[in-house]
Amino acid sequence: MSKALLDDLTWRGSIAQSTDRAELEKYLSSPGASLYLGFDPTAPSLHIGNLVALTLLRRFQLAGYKPIALVGGATGLVGDPSGRSAERSLNEADLVADWVDQIRKQLEGFLDFTGKNAAIMANNLDWTAPVSAIEFLRDIGKHFSVNQMLAKDSVASRLESGGISYTEFSYQVMQAFDYLELFRRHNCALQIGGSDQWGNIVAGVDLIRRVEAKSAHALTIPLLAKADGTKFGKTAEGAIWLDPTMTSAYALFQFFLNSDDRDVEQLLKTFSFKSRSELEALFESLKTNPGAREAHRELAREVTTLLHGADQAQKVEVAAKALFGQGEIRDLDIETLKSSLAELPKTRIKKGEEIPSWVDLVTSSGVVESKSAARRVIKEGGAYLNNEKITGEDFTPKSSDLLHGQFLLLRKGKRDLVAVEITD
RNA sequence: GGUGGGUUGCCCGAGUGGCCAAUGGGAGCGGACUGUAAAUCCGCCGGCUUAGCCUUCAGUGGUUCAAAUCCACUACCCACCA
Known part of the structure; x- marks a missing residue:
């Protein structure tokens, strides 16, 4: 024993x-x-x-x-x-x-x-x-x-x-x-x-x-060492916390999903309670089909489940899939959309108020630090509305851009998502 | 206690009167490639009512048409000497 x-x-x-x-x-x-x-x-x-x-x-x-x-x-x-x-x-x-x-x-x-x-x-x-x-x-x-x-x-x-x-x-x-x-x-x-x-x-x-x-x-x-030499568990935004009010289940899931390929094997060995043979199958998949990120996904799934429960883990995974969508974001039914957006940081606009200009919207969403930064990102082609790249500085979203009449999905770069909600 | 050196943007570090929002590197950010990865390449990297304007180079005051750069004082750090 x-x-x-x-x-x-x-x-x-x-x-x-x-x-x-x-x-x-x-x-x-x-x-x-x-x-x-x-x-x-x-x-x-x-x-x-x-x-x-x-x-x-x-x-x-x-x-x-x-x-x-x-x-x-x-x-x-x-x-x-x-x-x-x-x-x-x-x-x-x-x-x-x-x-x-x-x-x-x-x-x-x-x-x-x-x-x-x-x-x-x-x-x-x-x-x-x-x-x-x-x-x-x-x-x-x-x-x-x-x-x-x-x-x-x-x-x-x-x-x-x-x-x-x-x-x-x-x-x-x-x-x-x-x-x-x-x-x-x-x-x-x-x-x-x-x-x-x-x-x-x-x-x-x-x-x-x-x-x-x-x-x-x-x-x-051993203290975990990352392949790129930086400290494990620290991101630009700070530490990854176990408390879901400090680091959301969604963010936790994303943190592990985005792990460097070279670190995944050690992370699974460290955190997973799967058997050795199950893990070895995942390592094999990591080698033969890295693009599928099956090992990353299992890692993210297991840690999120352990910390926040199977329900939450399931939810954030579905949300991530929908938002990074293989599919068309507009095709999501309102329930799926709502629960997916619920996992994201949120900006609210009062119903009846005008939708702010693109620059202001990106700024107020908090994905950038200033209007100058928002302009830069937009100019560089890093700002997306409902998964569509928008490079026009003078653009202002219209009510027809609203998903189900009340949501906008903002994205900066590849993975920085924010939900905009029209509230009463 | 004495003498000398230093304090520059997130970090390291150039700049010693105008061409300086300030060289270079790192970090960070965006794009391309891909897989919400890595590497690579390209671009960005103070703010704003952005072809212009405003605020920065430890702090305060001064010299000058003009200061990160010169002077004075203050604070902190370092080195050598006692």
């Missing part, structure tokens, strides 16, 4: 580093083995990058292990220096508390809290807040060597680039304390995380060995 899982993870490229593999297998073979993964509240939602490790946690639960999802109500107040070239600015405590709630809800949707290996939700503020500074320094701090702390990547790189505050320097101790606490409370002896968390995780492994004289384990998953 444990070996099969680890072999599968290895095939997926989901193991960056681990503590002794044989020992880890042994632990995973023991009854009731559990593992934990922590997230700090640094925003009101998790983002797609967080989903990498979260997916891994879910795999473990599906394989029969007990997952513990930890939200860093305490560590989020301090700030993790890992992967950061400069000091973080501290967030207000009540803001962080609010984010903890939001993230907790997202995590709850991702794991199963029933059954014999029901997931556990934890917040490190629960055990960190009651500890006094003196207790912390005597009981925990005493087990840490500053020499070793300084050697950690997260600290060493910061010492070279402008320094680090005592606050962030202490972060690894707090995370180690978390691991110790979960070890004590739930007998949890495996912590997983992104590969940037290795240093923080082994700090906990060391602490458990020193305090409890027991061995605990660490497993990290």
Whole structure:
């Protein structure tokens, strides 16, 4: 069981580093083995990058292990220096508390809290807040060597680039304390995380060995690297969020559908719960018939379904098909059109008001930043009304251009769509 | 504390009185090709009531017909010296 899982993870490229593999297998073979993964509240939602490790946690639960999802109500107040070239600015405590709630809800949707290996939700503020500074320094701090702390990547790189505050320097101790606490409370002896968390995780492994004289384990998953060298999950508009009010299901679907061919295999291995043979069939299709983008579509479909449900996933896929239409947009019946446009950003015009000129319409739709930019795009042939290229600057849409008398579909370039709706 | 250097458009970085909305590169955007991909090629890339006008080169004030470029002060950064 444990070996099969680890072999599968290895095939997926989901193991960056681990503590002794044989020992880890042994632990995973023991009854009731559990593992934990922590997230700090640094925003009101998790983002797609967080989903990498979260997916891994879910795999473990599906394989029969007990997952513990930890939200860093305490560590989020301090700030993790890992992967950061400069000091973080501290967030207000009540803001962080609010984010903890939001993230907790997202995590709850991702794991199963029933059954014999029901997931556990934890917040490190629960055990960190009651500890006094003196207790912390005597009981925990005493087990840490500053020499070793300084050697950690997260600290060493910061010492070279402008320094680090005592606050962030202490972060690894707090995370180690978390691991110790979960070890004590739930007998949890495996912590997983992104590969940037290795240093923080082994700090906990060391602490458990020193305090409890027991061995605990660490497993990290590689940070996703894109073929073009840019960071996964970031777009020009910002991060891809799991919260549908921050990144719509439609945008999420499009994000994955538009993946670089070279990245699709790794993305499927990372996020998909399909079997190895199913995935290999998709990789084959990617090679032999890349234009069909079957693998991209499955990827987009599966992630969207996982995060927003099958209904939503189905809807946005149908919408995308209709809007990028093989078919004629005017032929869509009103219901299909309406539900498709519902997935897009919207601009409204009051009924009875004149339809603005083409330049103004493109500007107010928000696909460009200024009128000058709108003029440029129009002149360059990048502005489309109802999927038809319109290059005339002095053009003004007429009421006969309205789809079903109340909608216009604007497009900038190949994929930037906006709906214009005439409202009462 | 002393001396010297720097602060330019999203980023890097040229420009040392007019020809500067400002060279070049990157990012971004549009087009062509294709597959809502990549690569490549072409174009764009401060704003506006767009053949013209307006506002930008850390900030403030000054010199000049004319300043990103000269002067003064302020703020921040860097280097060498103590």
